[in-house]
Amino acid sequence: MSSLAPGRPCPICRKPAAEPHRPFCSQRCKDVDLHRWLSGVYAVPAVEAEEDELGLAEPEDAPPLGRRSPADGT
């Protein structure tokens, strides 16, 4: 079974890992793993959040409450 793959197989595609990309077999699998990791950590729908913020930031129905107090900036 393990005659051509001395090291661990690529965790992404299970192919034998290649030296420069270990423990992955290629740069592509490296990226795939990175993306998986990132999406796992930052599991936030950025688009939805942005739309929500825009809706809250610019209430077209409600007029500005005149919060131009100088204390706000300082």
Ligand SMILES: [Zn+2]
């Ligand atoms: Zn791979």
